Amino acid sequence: MIKLVAFDCDGVLFDSRQANIAFYNAILAHFDQPRLGPEAEDYVHSHTVFASLEYIFTGYGPLDAVFAFYRTLDYQPFIPMMLEEPHLRDFLGYLRPTYFTALATNRTTTTGAVLSYHGLAEDFDLVVSAQDVSRPKPHPESFERILDYFGLESQEAIYIGDSEVDEAFAANAGVDLVAYRNPRLKAAHHLDSFATGPDLIRKLNRGDNP
Numbered sequence: 001m002i003k004l005v006a007f008d009c010d011g012v013l014f015d016s017r018q019a020n021i022a023f024y025n026a027i028l029a030h031f032d033q034p035r036l037g038p039e040a041e042d043y044v045h046s047h048t049v050f051a052s053l054e055y056i057f058t059g060y061g062p063l064d065a066v067f068a069f070y071r072t073l074d075y076q077p078f079i080p081m082m083l084e085e086p087h088l089r090d091f092l093g094y095l096r097p098t099y100f101t102a103l104a105t106n107r108t109t110t111t112g113a114v115l116s117y118h119g120l121a122e123d124f125d126l127v128v129s130a131q132d133v134s135r136p137k138p139h140p141e142s143f144e145r146i147l148d149y150f151g152l153e154s155q156e157a158i159y160i161g162d163s164e165v166d167e168a169f170a171a172n173a174g175v176d177l178v179a180y181r182n183p184r185l186k187a188a189h190h191l192d193s194f195a196t197g198p199d200l201i202r203k204l205n206r207g208d209n210p
Contacts, residue, residue, distance in 0.1 A: 002204050004150055004157040005095055006143070009105035010045060011162035012180050013088060013120070019081035020044050023073075024056060030069055033060070046163035048106045048130045075110045079117045087194035092123045094198045100150050102126040104142040104159065104169070126150075138168035143175055158204070160191065 010016040024044050025035045036044065036056060044052040049070065057066055095101055103124045105111055111129040115121040126149050130136035133145065147154060154174040161170065162180045167187065170177035178200070179187035191200060 002099065002156060002158055002201060004100040004102060004146070004152055005201070006102040006104055006146055006157060006159045006175075007124075008159070008161040008163070008166050008180075009103060009107055009111065009114070012085065012160055013103075014082040014084055014114070014118070016082040017041070017045060019078045022081060023075065023078045024052065027053070027066065027070060027073065028056065031057075031060070031066065033057070046106065046165040048136050049108055075113065076117075079110075079114055082114065082118070084118055085194060087197070089123075091194040091197040092120075095201070096123065099201070100125050100152075102128065102146045102150075104128050104137065104146060106130045106136050106165070138165050138172055140169065140173035143169065143173035147173075158189070161185075 007013055010020065021036055021041055021044070024040075028035060040056050043055050047055070050067070053063060053066055053070060057063055060066070092101065101124050103111075103126070105128070107114070107129050108131040111127060112121070115124070115127070126146060128142045128145050133139075133141045135141045143157075143159065147157065158176050158178050159166065159170045159173070160178045160180050161167065162182045162185075164185070167177055167179070167185045176188035177185065178189045178191050179185035180191050183190060189200060189204075191197060
C-alpha cells in the first residue's frame with residue numbers, strides 16, 4: 001500500500017524553467033558573461049544552485065565573488081514567473097489527509113518563499129531541501145530523511161519527478177519513480193497530468209498495473 005507521495009519542486013509543482021533561466025542569466029549578466037545555452041538551461045533546472053553556478057561559470061576562475069553576489073540577489077522577483085502545474089491543488093486535496101505528502105528538492109533557501117508565495121506551504125507534511133542535507137539529490141539522503149520521519153519503508157512511497165537527477169534519486173533511494181511529463185525517463189509509472197493522479201494512486205493501492 002502506498003502511504004506517502006513525495007514530489008520534486010521544479011518541473012513538477014511548477015513550470016519554473018523561465019524563472020530559473022532569468023535568475024541565472026541575471027547572475028551571468030552581472031559578471032558580463034554570456035547567457036545560458038540550451039545545455040546549461042537543462043542543467044540548472046535540476047541541480048543545486050552551487051552546482052549550477054560552478055557549471056555555468058566553468059573556466060571563469062575563483063568563484064568567491066559569484067557566490068557572494070548570488071547570496072545578495074533577491075529571488076522574490078523571479079517567483080511569479082513560476083507557473084503552477086494544472087490540477088496540482090486538486091491532486092493534493094485528494095491525497096490529504098489520507099496520504100502523507102512530502103517535498104524533496106534541490107532548491108535551497110528559496111524553497112520556503114516559493115511555497116509561501118504560491119500558497120502551498122500547508123500542503124506538505126515535510127519539506128526537505130538541499131540546505132537540509134549534506135548530500136543533495138541524486139544522493140538518497142533526502143528520501144532517507146523522509147522515510148525515517150514517517151516511519152515508512154521505501155515500498156510504501158512513490159516519488160514524482162521529471163529529470164534524470166530525479167530518476168537516479170529514486171533509484172538510489174529504492175523508491176518507485178513516477179515520471180511527470182517526461183516519457184524519456186526510466187520509471188515505474190508515468191503521469192502526464194495531475195488530473196489523472198488519483199486514478200494512479202487508486203490503481204497502485206489495488207495492485208493493478210496502471
